[in-house]
Amino acid sequence: MLVNSPNETKYFYQDLDSNGARLIDANRYTVIFAKDATPPVNGFLLLLIYNEHHFFIKNAINRFSVGTKNKDLQLAADGSLTAYVQSDPPTDPAQRANWLPAPKGDFSLYVRAYWPKSEITDGSWTPPPVIRESGFPPKADATGMTRPSRQLSDHAIALAPIPRFLPIRTLPRTQRWRG
Template sequence: MLEAAPKAIRPSVSLKSYGLGFFSLDDEPVVIQVPDFGDRFWVYALYDARTDQFGHLGKPYGSKPGFYLLAGPRWRGLKPDGITDVLRCSTALANAIPRVFQDDTPEDKKAIQSVINQVVVYPLKDFTGQMKTIEWSKVPDILGPKSSGEETKWVVPEKFSDEFGEVLDIVDPLPGEEALYAQFRLLFDTAAKDADLKKLLVDTAVETDHAVIKPFFEWRHNGRPAGNGWNRSTNNAQWGIDYFNRTGTAKSNMFDNRPNETQYFYTDYDGANGELNGSGSYEVTFTPGQEPPVNGFWSLTLYNDKHLFHPNDLKRYSLGTKNKNLKRNSDGSLTLYIGAKSPGGEKEVNWLPAPDGKFSLYIRAYWGKEPILDSSWQPPKIEKV
């Protein structure tokens, strides 16, 4: 279970077990283990250096427990005995984010440990055909970058043109990008010899960061309208040459799943186009049969204005499938209450605590059914009360 703390990359969600690992596939593939998750929803999102997913590994695909080989573009070996499948990454840099559902009960949090202890990655040379285990609850925490609670700045505009040239050298072009790569290389080579051009590149990067990149942090500038004041993700994790939406997601919510694995809905505004603020109180009501139609699970998560969890005494950051004690209305509808002040009484189990200032709401629909995939399902209006 995740708790509120400065995050280095992306909004997190507290209703599943998360993993994150980065791998260099230059010289040797790695083996990633898939234990038997039983009836739980699970998916391993595998990303290349562009944050495009590769391979298909998870319950939506009927994947079996076993050992899966993650191989880079230059590996020419044969599938070893005992390996379930070989999944090819188009870049030498890869990462994996396993996501496994757990509900909000102490019993399930305990029950899941023995399973996730078998989610392990290691070099092919260490493969024995036997499941390895790591007791993750006893592994020391890896501290993130020092943070004052603000967004971690990974891209420095003043250095962009220098670093981008290095990236072009290690990430091969997609089919059709060869000419674009050549144009960038010519531009950077020329700028290295021309101080005025170099200054122009730096100034342009700084201006673009302010005018184009920073606005992506607002959800209304991400994806496309989903109805009732919400936006939804577009082309997530299968960007190809959709540079615009890939950049927006990298800024605001890096490492989305593919749309068929997860669909994301997000907003900074209520149904009347008023900015969400903890000084007010809000209700989100799902009419009977209108909760997100999913084969997996769904959640509504609250983030502060930095896209981080809001610390609160309940340590409650999301509501949804994981919560077994949600109270429904007499007609079967489900109302969730959002605000800095508790709604009190029986309503408190349906309450998402908000900060005093601005905040965002975010719906995740894991393994959505057709109404999610074809956009016919719309999130409900957020009503200010």
């Protein structure tokens, strides 16, 4: 398996919304990068979505990421970039261009920053929070919990209290995503 070095790629990982609730298909979310606050990279960036087992799941538009390689991304009038993460397609065409289809059940988001600038490698830049759209209360899992009560995966370790963003410590280039 080929792994990029930390100065080539930095990953940010998120399972929770800004309130500490697990990301799940029953809710709608936004990730808003303020004008001039997208990940500082020399290469490109991606916001990716994975199912609860960290696999891509087929969806109607075959989209598993949005990022600087998408030619149809729509910026808001103020220059910000909003990604719409939800299972159903947005009705607004501008929002649909920035739509990341959520898989069924729990899911995770990753920001991948390729050829990151120093603000990423020194930790002074972190991704914005994942905001649950109002009108969509958190959905409880099978145990009735809306916050993780288990280790996120075999290789993930929670190093911060919820609702702060959780890190993966398996690779030195992977960093906590703070909102």
